[in-house]
Amino acid sequence: MGKRKAGGQQGMDHLTLNESMLVGHRQIDAGHAALVGLVNKCVDLVGNSVAAAELHTVLIELRDMFVRHIDEEETIMRDLGYPDMEVERNEHVDGMKRLNQLLDQCREGADLDELLREVSGLLLTVFIKSDMGFKSFLQSIDYQDEPRGDGEGAFVV
Numbered sequence: 253m254g255k256r257k258a259g260g261q262q263g264m265d266h267l268t269l270n271e272s273m274l275v276g277h278r279q280i281d282a283g284h285a286a287l288v289g290l291v292n293k294c295v296d297l298v299g300n301s302v303a304a305a306e307l308h309t310v311l312i313e314l315r316d317m318f319v320r321h322i323d324e325e326e327t328i329m330r331d332l333g334y335p336d337m338e339v340e341r342n343e344h345v346d347g348m349k350r351l352n353q354l355l356d357q358c359r360e361g362a363d364l365d366e367l368l369r370e371v372s373g374l375l376l377t378v379f380i381k382s383d384m385g386f387k388s389f390l391q392s393i394d395y396q397d398e399p400r401g402d403g404e405g406a407f408v409v
């Protein structure tokens with residue numbers, strides 16, 4: 253997360269998912285990329301000084317996306333027999349609590365720049381960082397994504 257200031261303005265830079273933040277599971281990484289994309293949409297909105305109500309609408313979208321991601325991720329973890337499931341689930345529960353507080357603050361007239369910094373911090377330092385344990389686990393079991401195949405269920409003749 254950059255502390256640089258974009259173009260002399262006090263707006264936030266877009267977040268980027270760098271190599272080291274990839275978990276190594278296609279579906280999970282795609283979920284993270286989508287979350288980063290939506291947070292960046294918030295960065296643009298706040299950069300354009302939108303009203304809090306408009307940001308709130310996108311934050312609700314973001315929360316829905318988080319819920320789907322968490323659900324998907326926990327299923328993947330469970331299916332692969334990840335041993336630290338409980339720790340991860342607690343991270344998710346705490347993260348969602350915090351996100352809900354931030355949504356309330358958005359409605360209550362909090363400073364949007366500050367709020368956005370918290371939202372991106374939550375995504376990068378809580379949600380994605382907590383998946384790094386799973387990344388190590390995937391490496392330890394030598395996990396490989398299914399090859400992307402040209403179309404579903406390529407036939408081997």
Ligand SMILES: [Fe+2]
Nearest residue numbers: 325379380383
């Ligand atoms: Fe995740």
Ligand SMILES: [Fe+2]
Nearest residue numbers: 325379382383
């Ligand atoms: Fe996670």
